[in-house]
Amino acid sequence: MAKQVLFVQGAGEGAHARWDSKLVACLERELGETYAVRYPQMPGEDDPHYSAWRAALIREFGSLEDGVLLVGHSIGGTILLHVLAEHPPKAGLGGLFIIAAPFIGEGGWPSDDIGGRKDFSERLPPSVPIYFYHGADDDVVPTAHVQLYAKAIPHAVIRVFDHRDHQLNNDMSDVARDIRSMG
Known part of the structure; x- marks a missing residue:
């Protein structure tokens, strides 16, 4: 049975179809057939509201299996972290992978x-591996944001890539390598 991956998109007009779909396609290619990536469209992507995205994520959490791997891009990663801190899914998480999150x-x-949250370390399960990824050439979210997450979640792995943009140049190979390392 394929390992379950839930990918939470970023925001902006056309983000699901035109931007983050490229990240998902690369991730699927890199992970291969032993992983099943779910990629739901979030409500109001051009003007996201926390309450609407939280409700959509909580619905998604209802169908997750133990060991699920969660991936969030940009504001989708930010919202995913906040929702997990408030309403963790019943399924045990295999890992959390956050890309270019403000x-x-x-x-x-x-x-x-x-x-704003200062209690991520206390609210997120300590046994769940957490990875943050950021492109040094991100002109949407400054790299200082990933350093703030490093302080808020000291056990997280932080990866900053030179010459990569907000979309990591649509290259998810590093994320896929870390996902595969989860076993």
Whole structure:
């Protein structure tokens, strides 16, 4: 049976179909047939609201299997982290992989919609491997945000790539390698 991967898209007009679909296609290619990537379209991608995305993610969590691997891109990664801290799924997580996510709170971006969190380390299961990825040439989310996550979640693995943009140049090989390392 294929290992389950849930990919949470980023935001912006056409993000699901035109942008993050390239990340998903690369991830599927890199992982091969032993993984099944689910890629639901999030509501209102051009103007995301935390409450709507939280509700959609909680619905998705209902069909997850033990060992599921969660991947989130950009604001989708940010929202995924916040939802996991508030409403962890019943299924045991195999790993969490966050790409180019903005940090909400002190030093990061302000948000009237998403509250800043300082308790990620206490709220996320300590046994779940967490990886953050960021392109050094990201012109959407500054690399300082990944360093804020490193402070908030000290046990997370941080990977910053030279000459990679907000979409990691549509190259998910490093993410796939870390996913495969989960066994």
